[in-house]
Amino acid sequence: xHSRHFRLAPVASAAAxxxxxxxxxxxxxxxxxxxxxxxxxxxxxxKVDASDFYMFSSYEAGRAGYxxxxxxxxxxxxxxxxxxxxxxxxxxxxxxxxxxxxxAKEDLxxxxxxxxxxxxxxxxxxxxxGGKNVAIPLVQAGAVANVKDGSLNLAESYSxxxxxxxxxxxxxxxxxxxAGGSASFDKPVDHIGVKTIPDYAGYAAKHVYNVNVPGCxxxxxxxxxxxxxxxxxxLGTIFDLVNAPVSVITNPALINAVPNTxxxxxxxxxALELHKSCLKNGDQGDDVIGGWTTASLRQSRLLNPSxxxxxxVAEKPGGAWVQVSRLGMPLVxxxxxxxxxxxxxxxxxxxxxxxxxxxxxxxxxxxxLEIALGLPGIAPTNFPRNDLVTTFLTGIAGVNKPxxxxxxxxxxxxxxxxxxxxxxxxxxxxxxxxxxGGSDNAGYPNGRRPKDDVVxxxxxxxxxGLCVANGNANALGFGLDCNPSKVxxxxxxxxxxxxxxxxxxxxxxxxxxxxxxIPGSK
Amino acid sequence: MTMHKTLHAAATAAAAAATLLLAACGESPSAELPMPAPPxxxxxxxxxxxxxxxxxxxxxxxxxxxxxxxxxxxVNKLVPPTSETELPLPVI
Numbered sequence: 001x002h003s004r005h006f007r008l009a010p011v012a013s014a015a016a017x018x019x020x021x022x023x024x025x026x027x028x029x030x031x032x033x034x035x036x037x038x039x040x041x042x043x044x045x046x047k048v049d050a051s052d053f054y055m056f057s058s059y060e061a062g063r064a065g066y067x068x069x070x071x072x073x074x075x076x077x078x079x080x081x082x083x084x085x086x087x088x089x090x091x092x093x094x095x096x097x098x099x100x101x102x103x104a105k106e107d108l109x110x111x112x113x114x115x116x117x118x119x120x121x122x123x124x125x126x127x128x129x130g131g132k133n134v135a136i137p138l139v140q141a142g143a144v145a146n147v148k149d150g151s152l153n154l155a156e157s158y159s160x161x162x163x164x165x166x167x168x169x170x171x172x173x174x175x176x177x178x179a180g181g182s183a184s185f186d187k188p189v190d191h192i193g194v195k196t197i198p199d200y201a202g203y204a205a206k207h208v209y210n211v212n213v214p215g216c217x218x219x220x221x222x223x224x225x226x227x228x229x230x231x232x233x234x235l236g237t238i239f240d241l242v243n244a245p246v247s248v249i250t251n252p253a254l255i256n257a258v259p260n261t262x263x264x265x266x267x268x269x270x271a272l273e274l275h276k277s278c279l280k281n282g283d284q285g286d287d288v289i290g291g292w293t294t295a296s297l298r299q300s301r302l303l304n305p306s307x308x309x310x311x312x313v314a315e316k317p318g319g320a321w322v323q324v325s326r327l328g329m330p331l332v333x334x335x336x337x338x339x340x341x342x343x344x345x346x347x348x349x350x351x352x353x354x355x356x357x358x359x360x361x362x363x364x365x366x367x368x369l370e371i372a373l374g375l376p377g378i379a380p381t382n383f384p385r386n387d388l389v390t391t392f393l394t395g396i397a398g399v400n401k402p403x404x405x406x407x408x409x410x411x412x413x414x415x416x417x418x419x420x421x422x423x424x425x426x427x428x429x430x431x432x433x434x435x436x437g438g439s440d441n442a443g444y445p446n447g448r449r450p451k452d453d454v455v456x457x458x459x460x461x462x463x464x465g466l467c468v469a470n471g472n473a474n475a476l477g478f479g480l481d482c483n484p485s486k487v488x489x490x491x492x493x494x495x496x497x498x499x500x501x502x503x504x505x506x507x508x509x510x511x512x513x514x515x516x517x518i519p520g521s522k
Numbered sequence: 523m524t525m526h527k528t529l530h531a532a533a534t535a536a537a538a539a540a541t542l543l544l545a546a547c548g549e550s551p552s553a554e555l556p557m558p559a560p561p562x563x564x565x566x567x568x569x570x571x572x573x574x575x576x577x578x579x580x581x582x583x584x585x586x587x588x589x590x591x592x593x594x595x596x597v598n599k600l601v602p603p604t605s606e607t608e609l610p611l612p613v614i
Contacts, residue, residue: 300602304598
C-alpha cells in the first residue's frame with residue numbers, strides 16, 4: 001500500500017501532464033480516425049493498414065495484473081463485403097512490439113503469420129452438378145457454428161512467434177495452445193450474417209485461446225478475428241475543415257450530438273493478454289512498458305499473369321520484410337506528421353524518431369484549426385511544444401516515463417497503476433481525471449483503453465489545455481513556458497470535442513473487449 | 523536482357539529507316555522490301571540467377587523496367603527467395 005500511495009501522488013500531478021500531452025497528441029489526431037488510411041501508400045494495401053492500437057491494464061474482473069494488447073487492422077470494413085470478406089494477408093507479417101527498458105528498441109515482438117487454405121486439400125468444396133463435381137464460389141457452403149466448421153470453404157489459421165531482442169535477428173519461440181500444445185490457431189470467419197452464423201458471439205468465443213508463452217510463467221490469452229470498430233469519431237466533419245459551429249464543439253452538453261461515422265464499420269483484431277511479469281524486463285524491471293504495432297510486406301512482388309488454381313495465388317512475393325505500417329500513439333501519423341513524410345513514418349522505427357521532431361515541437365494542427373474554424377490567433381504560442389514532446393516522445397514523469405527513456409513515439413503504460421473498472425473510467429483519460437479530481441490514472445495517455453476518447457483529449461491538448469493545467473508554476477513539469485498566457489483559448493480549450501462520444505461505443509466486459517462485429521446481413 | 527534490348531532497338535531503328543526511305547520515294551515499304559525479321563522473342567521467364575538469393579532477387583525485381591507493350595513474366599514455377607532475418611535492400 002505504501003508503494004501504491006507513493007506512486008499515486010506523482011501520478012496525480014503527472015496525470016495532468018499526461019493528460020495534457022495526450023490531449024495535444026490527440027489534437028493532432030483530432031481531424032481523423034486514429035490511423036485509418038492515414039498515409040498515401042497504405043491506402044493501396046488495406047490488409048496491412050493498422051487503424052488503432054490499445055494497451056491497458058486489463059479491467060475485466062479477476063484479471064488484475066494482466067495487460068491487454070490490441071492491434072486493429074483493415075479499417076472501414078463494410079460488413080456485407082462478401083463473398084471474400086476480410087481475411088488477413090498470408091503474405092504479410094503483423095507484429096506487436098514491446099520496449100521494456102526505455103531504449104526505443106523492441107525487446108519483445110509478437111509476430112502473427114496467417115495461412116488461408118481452401119478445403120478439400122486446396123481444391124475447395126465442390127457440389128455435384130449434372131454428374132460433375134464443381135467448386136463453389138463462396139467461402140461457406142452452409143451454416144457455421146464451430147471451430148474448423150465443415151461448412152467453411154476457406155480455413156483461416158495463424159501462428160504467433162515471440163521474438164526476444166531484435167525483431168529480425170532475435171531469439172524466436174512459438175506461442176502454443178495450453179490445450180494440446182499446437183502452435184496453429186484458427187481465426188473465425190468474418191460475420192457473414194445471422195443466417196450463416198446465428199450466434200456469432202458464441203462462435204467467436206470458441207476462438208479465444210489460453211496460450212503458453214515461452215519464458216512466461218503465467219498463461220496468456222489470444223484472439224484474432226473480426227470486431228466492430230471501437231473507434232468513434234466525427235470523421236467527415238473533421239476533415240471538411242471542421243464543418244461544425246464552434247458553439248457546438250465547445251458545448252459540453254453536445255459531446256454526443258452526432259452519430260459516430262465509424263459506427264457501422266468492422267475491423268480485424270489481433271489481441272493478446274499477458275501478465276505484466278511477462279512484459280516487464282524482469283521482476284525488478286521498469287514498470288513502464290512501451291508498445292506499438294507494425295505490418296510488413298515482402299520487398300518484391302511479381303504479379304502472376306496466369307495464376308494456377310488456388311487461393312490468393314496471383315502474386316509471387318520475395319525478399320526481406322519491409323515495414324509499411326506503424327502505429328503506437330493514436331493520430332500521430334494522421335494529423336501530426338506532414339503528408340510528405342507519412343510513408344516514411346510508416347517505414348520507420350522508434351529509435352529513429354528524431355527525424356520527425358519538428359512535427360512535434362512545432363505542430364501544424366493548431367494553425368490548421370485556426371484556418372478551419374476561422375479563428376486566427378487561437379493556437380498556443382509555447383515553442384517548442386514541450387508539452388507535446390513529453391506526451392508523445394518521453395512519457396510523463398511520475399506516470400508513464402521510463403527511468404532511462406530514449407525519446408521515441410510509442411504508447412507507454414505504467415503497469416503498476418491498477419486498472420479501473422469500466423463504469424468508473426473517465427472518458428478523457430488522465431486529463432479528465434485531473435479535471436474531475438478523480439482517481440482514474442489508468443487511461444490515455446497512460447496506455448490507451450477502448451473507452452478513452454482520444455479525439456477529444458487530443459483537441460484539448462493541441463489547443464493548449466495541458467499548459468493551462470500546468471499553470472504558472474510548472475505544476476505538471478511541461479516547462480515554465482507552457483503556461484496559461486501561451487494559450488489564447490484559456491479554459492475553453494478543455495471544452496473542445498468532436499461531438500461524437502467514444503464512451504458510448506458498445507464493448508465487451510472482458511477479453512478481447514471489442515464488440516462482436518456487425519453482421520453482413522441481419 | 524541488355525543485348526536483347528540493343529538488338530530490338532537496332533531492328534526497330536532499321537525498320538523505321540527503311541520505312542522513311544520508302545515513304546520518301548512514294549512507295550509502300552511492304553510492297554518493295556520485306557520487313558526486317560522481327561527481333562527474337564524475348565524470354566518472359568525469370569532467369570534462375572535472379573532467385574539465387576534475396577539480394578539477386580531484389581536487384582532483379584528492381585531492374586524490371588516499366589513497359590507499355592511488353593508481356594508479363596511467366597512466374598508459375600518461380601520460387602522467390604525470402605528471408606526472416608535480412609534487412610531489405612535499399613531502393614533509390
